[in-house]
Amino acid sequence: MDSPPQPGIHIRDMVKVFTDDQQGEVRALDNVSLHIRSNEFFTLLGPSGCGKTTLLRVIAGFEQPSQGRVLLDDLDVTDQAPYRRPVNTVFQSYALFPHMTVAENVRFGLEMQKVDPAAAERRVAEMLELVHLTGMERRKTGQLSGGQQQRVALARALAPAPKVLLLDEPLSALDFKLRKGMQIELKRLQQETGITFVFVTHDQEEALTMSDRVAVMKSGKVLQIGTPEEIYRHPVERFVADFIGETNFLPATLSTEGHPAVFTVGNAGGFTVRAEASQLDQRQGSQVTLAVRPERTFLDPAGHGEGLSGRVETVVYFGTDTLYHVRVDGLEAPLTARIQNRDNHAPDIDEGAEVRITFPDDAVQVLKD
Amino acid sequence: MLLDLPRRSPAVARLLLIGPGIAVIGLFMLIPLGLMAYVSFLDRGAYGGVVWDQHTVEAYTSFLFERNLDDSLTFNTDYLQIYLRSFLLSLSTTLIALLVGFPVALYMSLAPAKWRNLLVFLVTVPFWTNLLVRNYAWILLLRTNGLIDQWAAGLGLIGPGESVSILYTPWAITIGLTYSFMPFMVLPIYASLEKLDFRLVEAAYDLGATRLKALARVIVPLSLPGIAAGSILVFIPSLGSYVTPELLGGSKGLMIGNLIQLQFAASRNWPFGAALAFTLLAMVLIAMVLYLTRFRKLPE
Secondary structure (H helix, E strand, C coil), X not given: CCCCXXXXXXXXXXXEEEEECCCEEEEEEEEEEEEECCCCEXXXXXXXXXXXXXXXXXXXXXXXXXXXEEEECCEECCCCCHHHCCEEEECCCCCCCCCCXXXXXXHHHHHHCCCCHHHHHHHHHHHHHHCCCCCCCCCEHHHCCHHHHHHHHHHHHHCCCCCEEEEECXXXXXXXXXXHHHHHHHHHHHHHHCCEEEEEECCHHHHHHHCCEEEXXXXXXXXXXXXXXXXXXXXXXXXXXXXXXXXXXXXXXXXXXXXXXXXXXXXXXXXXXXXXCCCCCCCCCCEEEEEECHHHCEEECCCCCCCEEEEEEEEEECCCEEEEEEEECCCCCCEEEEEECECCECCCCCCCCEEEEEXXXXXXXXXXX | CHHHHHHHCHHHHHHHHHHHHHXXXXXXXXXXXXXXXXXXXXXXXXXXXXXXXXXXXXXXXXXXXXXXXXXXXXXXXXXXXXXXXXXXXXXXXXXXXXXXXXXXXXXXXXXXXXXXXXXXXXXXHHHHCCHHHHHHHHHHHHCCCCHHXXXXXXXXXXXXXXXXXXXXXXXXXXXHHHHHHHHHHHHHHHHHHHHCCCHHHHHHHHCCCCHHHHHHHHHHHHCHHHHHHHHHHHHHHHHCCCHHHHHHCCCCCCCHHHHHHHHHCXXXXXXXXXXXXXXXXXXXXXXXXXXXXXXXXXXX
């Protein structure tokens, strides 16, 4: 409320309700509040239908929120028409104007701002150079490949020098290799232009590799906001842990309260880990779920020492790593361990081998389910 | 087997498919048209009809020239003026239909999908009534002391007993033609607007275009094929219209259609009537060619 003015985008108590003929009322956004800082690469990540695109469209001005405000550098733009906002969008379908050339598309926003023609011409050239499309000025957009159309869409949205660039799953139509290239390209563009990027995707890898910060969304709510590392290493909810990367989930019982608390893993007694669980209402004997990443799950081929005992079900060779799926008594799903191959050799564990599974204390994340 | 032939030979199958259409066009259009073309080069009969073995270009000559008693020709603009008036009336009809019809088509294409078919259906409703009846309805509306006069008097726009005097003016013809051919404008524009990706309009807004700019720079250019088709479909029937100028235009409102009808009926000058019709056809063809070469380059 009385917080000092901070530049960037503030979303305050945002609610968006759609009325649907079949489903009745759908809350696409359910009380979302977040702050996107100036000049950061911010990603809205979530499965389809989580509200991420709706939030983007509210920021762009295409949707009016049912409740809540949008502030842009502390100016309330909630009721501003899209054409008044210093915000430009790269659409999922690109939405290039088919009756205009590449240069005309890029110049469109500048003409709308009544930029002097000579300056606009220079700006168009500069933008096309930025996205490596110099020489394509007079092509019609229909003659371009998907990747080139993507670049035109970027150049067009960047040309009017917006404060914020919104990107609605812009890479989803590209093939794998192009997508990888564009991820690096987008990050470079964001750093070179210093414009705030708000990027929408359902691809967790995309989110992790490009973003300064990520907001994970589900059913119209923001579950967690943090740097890619925070989100990956310390997911607060099972959904986040599951959605981002692979995760082993283990039931555990809190055996000793404290900081860190001690948890007993699985039914087979004896194996305990210590983990911080300050976000939980701690009570001895309460059931929790522990999340452990496969690369921090260790296998011990010999049966000695503490750990969960299990049997290797499948071994999948991945080049750099090998994946082991281990069946543990009392657990529904097999656990996965990802072990790096040293000297190009997979560790010497075969299918059917009896192993002990352990993980270091700092690999464990306690989830509030 | 003979019946297998279409299956084995695509050429035969194609011929069988388009054959009936070609036959109908040939029998009922090309042959009468050819006959009329022939008639236009014949001498008129004394009591109507033509003299079949007297070939002459007199009919075409008399379109532009008046033959004096001493057989010399004087340039005569009477008929050209009627053609010019017809072109101007058809042009204004087309423009008004476009100005009124485009927003209607835009509204229809923006309506929820479930309503659109109903709206298309409603646009065609005027076709259910006979053209003649609809034109008589306009007489009732436009005539002195008609409904429009009564409303205008009621609103105090004109004094009691005065008239806005629209009936039997070119305005009345334009109103009647616009009304009659409006669906031909609305439907093609609607067809191209319905295909338009409205995300492009969002993109225009996003880049700072106001509603008017988005309309001018994105919506209108992308619906140009529909606008072109609608304009042709309104302009050409307007040019040849007969009933509307006959009923609403009065004695001074002669259009090409009425002029041609006069030649075949009252004046009993079939060759001249035919020549007038072919002059019109030539003008329309030239206009069409110009139009198509202009619009063919547009994106689909």
